[in-house]
Amino acid sequence: MHSLCPSGMRIQTTHAASIKRKYTVWGVSSLPAEKLEFDVEDGATGRKSKTTVAQYFKDTYKLHLR
Numbered sequence: 001m002h003s004l005c006p007s008g009m010r011i012q013t014t015h016a017a018s019i020k021r022k023y024t025v026w027g028v029s030s031l032p033a034e035k036l037e038f039d040v041e042d043g044a045t046g047r048k049s050k051t052t053v054a055q056y057f058k059d060t061y062k063l064h065l066r
Contacts, residue, residue: 015061033057033065 009025029036033054040056041048057063 015057015063 011023011025013019013021013023034052036053037050038053038056039048040051051059054065057065
């Protein structure tokens with residue numbers, strides 16, 4: 001895997017203007033956001049489903065990742 005940033009790099013989010021969070025990046029995936037999937041749980045029903053990182057940002061923040 002070719003890493004785009006060094007391990008342990010500090011980042012700050014900008015996708016939610018009112019909330020600025022800081023994180024430490026420990027690794028980078030070689031998969032694009034349109035193919036990288038994870039489980040998400042519906043808060044109302046408790047049902048779990050898979051979504052992609054790109055779809056999550058589109059649904060949650062109305063952002064199209066570049």
